[in-house]
Amino acid sequence: MSMAQQNAVELHDVVVRYGGTVAVDRVSLTAARGRVLALLGDNGAGKTSLVQVCTGFRRPDGGVARVLGLDPVAEHDALTPRLGLMAQSGGMYPWATAGEILDLFASFAARPLDAAMLVDRLGLGSVTGTRWRRLSGGEQQRLALAVALVGRPEMVFLDEPTAGMDTAARHTTWRLVEELRADGVSVLLTTHLLDEAERLADDVVIVRSGAVVATGTPGQLTAAAGVDRLVVRAQPGLPVPDVAVRAAGGGPPAAVSEDAPGEYTVDGELDAEAIASALAWFAAVGARVTAVNTRRRTLEDVYLSLTAPAVPGLRVNG
C-alpha cells in the first residue's frame, strides 16, 4: 500500500496482445512520483499500448497495473480526475472550437486552471474561435496538451507530445514539462526522440518489440553502456597495442584502435590521467597528431546499440 502510494505508476509483468500478436511482453516498470519518465522506443515498440493500460482503456492480458495506487480499469472513475492525458491524435469534437473544447474539459474539474492562461502559454490565442478540424497538426497537439493540464492533475501521460510541433512549440512544451516536474506533477511521456528523452527525463525506459531493454537515468544509461571516447588523428599504421593502455597510477584500461586509416579511438573510462597516458602513448610511438577530440557517448549510441537488429543485415521473420 505504501509502495503503491509512493509510485505514480507500477507495472508488473504486463502483457498486451492484439489477436495473436504480442504487443507488450511482460513489462515491469516503475515511475516515481514527481519525476519525468520517458518511454523511449520505435514505432510499434509497445509505448502506446502501455499508455492505454495505464489510462484504463485496455485491461492487460496479463500482469498488474497500478496508477497512483489505483487499478486503472476497476477504479477508472476515481482515477480520471487525477490524470491528464494527451493522446497521440484526434480525440476532440471536429466541429467544436478550440476555446469550447478547452472550456468543456475545464468545466469537468473541481479547481481548473485558468483557460486563458493556458491559451496564452501555449500560443493558442489566435485560434480559440477556430474549429478543431481546421487547426494545424501542431495547434491540435498544443490544444491537447492544454486539455491534459487544465484539470490540475497529479499525473500526466503525454503520448508523443511534440510530434507534429515546430521547433518553437517543441521548446514551449519542453519548458512546460520542466515546470510540471518543478511543481510536483508526475509525468510519463512516450517519445522516439532521443534529445527529448535526454533533455526532459529523470528516468528512461527503453522498449523494443514490447519488452523493456534498458532502464535508468540518462546519466546511468550513457555511463553504463558507454564511456568517453578520445578520437585522435595521426598518420596511419601506428603500432596499435594488443593490450590496453593503462595509466601510470593504475586505473581503468583504455583500448586503442585504428577505426579508419589515420583515425584512432581510445575507449574506456577516461579520466584525466588515462587521457594523459593515452596521449603519452601516441608521443612514445612517434605519432604526428593533427587532431584530438573527445566524445561523450550519448543516449542515441545506447539506444541504437540496444535497439539495432541482433545481426545487422539479417532479417528474421516473426
Added chain:
Amino acid sequence: MSGTFVPAPGRASARAVVARQIRMELTLTARRGEAVVLAMGVPLLVLLGAGLTRATNLPTGDRIGFVAPGVLALTVMSTAFTGQAITTGYERGYGVLKRLGASPLTRPGLLAAKTVAVLMLVCVQLLVLTAVATAVGWRPDWARLVPAAGVTVLATAAYCGLALVLASLLKPETTTAAATLIYVLMLAGGGIMFAAPDLGTVGWFLLPLAAHAQALREALTAGRPIPGVLWLSLGAWAVAALITAARTFRWE
C-alpha cells in the same frame, strides 16, 4: 512562474459535468445543419404532403389526424435513433468518446447527457411540428397529453439505446448507412404516411415506430386511452435497448 501546475485534482459536481456535456451536445447538433434538416425537414414534408394532399392511400378520411401523430413519432425516431447513431459512430471514429473516457465525465454521465440532450431536442421539434399540424387543421385532444408524453419518453429511450448499440457494433460509415437505411424503410413501412402492414399484435412488437405512431393517434387524435399492448411494446423495446446498450457500449 512556478507553482502554476501544483496538483489540485478533483471532479466538478456531477450536475455541472453533465450540464456542460449537454450544452456541448446541443451546440454541436445545432452546428450540423444537415442533421437538423433531416430531423425536421422530412417530417414537415411528410406532414404537409401526405396530410394535406391525397398523395397516399390512408385507412381513414381524417388524413391530418392520421399523419400528424405519425410524423411526431417519425421525428422522435429520426433524432433519437438515426441522428444519435450517426453522431455517436463518428464520435467514436474521431476518438472523441475515448478522450471523454479519460476525463472526469463518467460513462453514466455521458449516457445521461446524450439522453437529456436528445429529449430536449425532441421536445423542441415536437413543439414546432405540433404547431404546424394544428395550423393546418389537426385538433389533438390535449387531455391525453400525459400518456402521449409517456410513450414518447419510452420510444426515445428505446431509440437512444438502439443508436448506441448500432454505433458500438459497426464502423462509423456502416453505422451511417445502416441508420439511414432503417430510417427510410421505417418512413415507408412504419405506418406514417401509408398504413402499416397489418400484422396484428405482432406488428406492434416488431415496429416500435408503428406502435408509437398508433399510440399517439389513439391518445391525441381519437382521445382514447392508449392500449396496453402499445405500452408493453414500447416498454419492452426501451428496456431491451438500454440493457443491450449498457452492455455493448465502448469508449473506443
